[in-house]
Amino acid sequence: MSNSGHEMIEEERSVFRGRLNHLFADWKARPFTPTENLFPSDLLKSLRQSGILDALLFVEEGGLGLASPSDRGQFLSLLLRRTGYLSLSLGRCLEGHVNVIRLVALYGTQEQRHTLATTSKKGILTGIWVTDGDPPVTIRKEGGLCRLSGIKGFASGVNEVGLALITATTEQEESVMLLVPTTDAARRQPGPGKLTGMQASGTGAYDFTGLTVSAQDILGTAGDYLRQPEFSAGAWRGSAVAIGAMDRLVDLLREELLARKRVHNPHQLCRIGDAMILQKTASLWVRQAAHAACDCPEMPSEEVTATVNLARLAVERAALELITLVQRGLGLSAFVKGRAVEQIIRDLATYLRQPAPDEALTEGAAWFVSHDWPEDCL
Known part of the structure; x- marks a missing residue:
């Protein structure tokens, strides 16, 4: 260009x-x-x-x-x-x-x-649905076409998504990605149960049993979905979404304390100050993770993954601590259903439950045990 x-x-x-x-x-x-x-x-x-x-x-x-x-x-x-x-x-x-x-x-x-x-x-x-339901999604060849079977669970926006990227297991027990239309309402199913938060995301399930696809619908080659660093590096984006909710909670804490004329109470000022530190700390971690994932082509794949993994856990820790601060600062009003602060706290606590947090932490730490911490992180 x-x-x-x-x-x-x-x-x-x-x-x-x-x-x-x-x-x-x-x-x-x-x-x-x-x-x-x-x-x-x-x-x-x-x-x-x-x-x-x-x-x-x-x-x-x-x-x-x-x-x-x-x-x-x-x-x-x-x-x-x-x-x-x-x-x-x-x-x-x-x-x-x-x-x-x-x-x-x-x-x-x-x-x-x-x-x-x-x-x-x-x-x-469009959506990405990779969590299998019961039975898991498989794909097998039938002449010049391929037939799908099985269910994807935890399908976010199941009633809104019209094209999904899914994973399926082949007859050779390899994982492949496919782009599949998901507009058949009869195939939509309820999700795993009513979540305490994130209900507006419309998480459900989708039954792919009997659908036929062509080889042209297969995306990439077997194993590409789990290929690093993209598989782990993309987690910075979810952390960026979580920080948005943290921003909202900090604003709600300040606004409600101002309305109560309690904002200058020294204990509340301490909470507001701590909340801002958590907010900024999480933001800096996500900026570092985005930099590693998007702007450092020379960075080793393992270092990108380690940086994003640590950022993900830093944001989770900061968000959970912020939730406690807001609840303490606002008292029982933070637990009243129908109020913004109560809903956002439940949504954020649910959203933060991403898979394998312990593995992400130990793998991230393991890389930096054997390598120098990047200079721009010092």
Whole structure:
């Protein structure tokens, strides 16, 4: 691409940052409504109408590549954090949408990129569903086609997603990725049970039994989904969403204490100060993780993974401590259902339950035991 082409894209990216900030200010000013069982369709519609979702797409498909490392994660981090502030449930689904774009960009064919872009431009949300239900999803060849069987559970946005990236086990017991339409309402099933938080994300299950796909629907090669550093490095995006909820809790703590005229109480000032330290600490960790994942092509894969793993655990620890601070600072009002602070605390506590935290911590530490800590982290 020519220098003028790069400059034009940078100008357009700047425009979209402005649109995002305007959208965020508009939604932030709206009064809280306790609709935790409803998918945040209006907010998703606002993102679509602003053109932000299209901007995530590949440059060759008319997007600005804002889901790719070429932006060094700056716009993407802002988008996910702002969305997490307004709705953790939508933030979770949007991060999945971005994950699909990233994986298709890395492993997909030109035809698959075009299919994804066409679907997204129609306003259809994509999802990544890799957790198997009972029975697990398998794929086997039948003549020139492949037949799927099994269920995907913990499928976020199951009623909204129209195209899903799923994993399936082959007859050779290898894991492959596929892009599959998921618009058949009859195949949608209830999820594992009613979660205490994140209910608006619409987590359910989807039955793929009997669906036939072609070899062209298989994304990449066997084992690509677990290939490092992408498999672990993408976790920084989920942490960015979580920080958005932390931002919201800090604001709610300050606003309620101001309304009660308790904000200058020395004990409350200590809590506010501690909350801001936790907020900034988590933010710096995510910035470091995004830098490693998106802007350091020379960094060894193991170091990228280790950095993102430690960032993920740092954000989790900070968020859990913040939840306790807010509950102590606001007392029983932080436990009243129907209030923003109570819902966000439940959503955040649920969202933070990402898989294998102990493994992420020990693997991250193991790398740095044998290597020097990066200079820019000192």
